[in-house]
Amino acid sequence: MAKFPTRPKGVHINGARSRGWGSGWPNCQRSRMTTIKLKSGLRLEVRREIGELVRLLLDECERRGYRLKHKSSGSFNCRPIVDSDPPRPSNHSWGLAVDLNWHDNPMQDRLKTNIPPWMVQLMWAYGFFWGGWYNGTKDPMHFEFVRTPAQAAALTTSLKRAIGAQFGKPATARIIPFGDDMFNPYFVRTAGDPRVFIVTSGGVFHVKNPTHMKYLIDGGVQKDVKEISRGDLRDLLEVE
Numbered sequence: 620m621a622k623f624p625t626r627p628k629g630v631h632i633n634g635a636r637s638r639g640w641g642s643g644w645p646n647c648q649r650s651r652m653t654t655i656k657l658k659s660g661l662r663l664e665v666r667r668e669i670g671e672l673v674r675l676l677l678d679e680c681e682r683r684g685y686r687l688k689h690k691s692s693g694s695f696n697c698r699p700i701v702d703s704d705p706p707r708p709s710n711h712s713w714g715l716a717v718d719l720n721w722h723d724n725p726m727q728d729r730l731k732t733n734i735p736p737w738m739v740q741l742m743w744a745y746g747f748f749w750g751g752w753y754n755g756t757k758d759p760m761h762f763e764f765v766r767t768p769a770q771a772a773a774l775t776t777s778l779k780r781a782i783g784a785q786f787g788k789p790a791t792a793r794i795i796p797f798g799d800d801m802f803n804p805y806f807v808r809t810a811g812d813p814r815v816f817i818v819t820s821g822g823v824f825h826v827k828n829p830t831h832m833k834y835l836i837d838g839g840v841q842k843d844v845k846e847i848s849r850g851d852l853r854d855l856l857e858v859e
């Protein structure tokens with residue numbers, strides 16, 4: 620099986636209410652949902668504040684080759700978490716979660732999925748935690764937004780900028796801004812290749828100048844430079 624990014628640490632996955640999203644099941648806020656439509660025609664009902672973000676992200680996933688099946692994908696659903704006892708509200712009840720291709724990505728103990736690693740990385744860069752990372756029963760069809768409403772707005776702006784700058788193409792010697800909209804920068808390099816790339820919510824950048832690198836590491840959030848294979852880097856950067 621393809622190698623997925625490791626589960627990020629310190630994420631509180633059932634904290635929608637504490638992050639300012641109000642109530643979920645059983646008091647779902649239906650009036651705060653919006654229906655988005657992807658280029659492929661798929662319609663999903665999600666919380667209004669993340670509508671644009673979900674639309675742009677899933678359009679990007681389809682553009683990169685991951686097709687969404689319209690009859691096995693869904694989003695807002697006013698219900699508790701499956702098998703929770705006592706019942707706890709699902710993130711679907713806030714309109715903050717999407718389920719993608721559930722026949723290909725079933726909820727079960729052993730991870731079975733056709734979600735590509737780059738997609739997990741992309742979704743996470745914009746605040747969506749992957750159900751394939753769950754301890755215990757895996758839910759790879761599922762991505763849930765684990766940021767605040769203000770962060771949703773910042774991430775949407777950031778994603779639009781990344782798409783405007785041709786998403787995924789490494790930009791050399793670009794100054795990388797650090798701000799509230801840049802989550803979990805992820806440094807990568809391949810064995811035998813001195814180049815270092817940084818993957819952030821703003822896109823994928825080539826870190827050309829080691830001084831920048833030092834600045835990023837000293838001033839940044841994450842200290843590790845992760846070694847990955849050439850093939851993984853190719854997946855990440857989408858180069859030939």
Ligand SMILES: [Zn+2]
Pocket residue numbers: 711716717718758760761762
């Ligand atoms: Zn789900």
